[in-house]
Amino acid sequence: MTQTFKVGDKVVNDVFGVGEIVYGPYDGVGSDASYFFKSESGIHHAVTGRYCKPAAKFKVGDMVKSRFGRVYTVEAGPFFAPGEWYALKADASGNVVHSLADEVNLVTPEPAKDEAVVNGVSYDLTAKYRDRDGDYWRFERRSDGAVRGDxxxxxxGDINIDDWSDTLEAAVHKYGPLTRV
Incomplete structure (x- = not known):
């Protein structure tokens, strides 16, 4: 079956690999629609829809965020009926849901940061801290960018940090000062 594409679609061509449709469709050989295709190397090619398939927007393992702010991990996909969709796993609950590709966006990972600053004090996220009550704390930057700890x-002792753990700011406010150990 011949695929129908529009200008701007990301596709994978059987011969030239990954690229983008830059013109078309126009009448090709027989009943196949033809397109001008720009490969990742920047070279343009004339291709037929028969030898192209939609490129995946995401890959398994990507972190994506819904328009409502929930962060998921892509577990499976892409699937292309009735449109491009993926199976997504919620980090906190472990539940798997399905979502159309247009309903989520790729989470751009932050550069590795081993510190956070609260009230002008720098906290090393690879270190342990002790609060005024003598408890031991560890913190990490979560997928939503928040620094949380337990x-x-x-x-x-075992420390289990999840999406409901105290933020670093809350720990400093409620249990501070925090002293590095």
């Missing part, structure tokens, strides 16, 4: 009574 505490334990013992220096080597």
């Amino acid at each position: 505490c334990t009574r013992t220096p080597n």
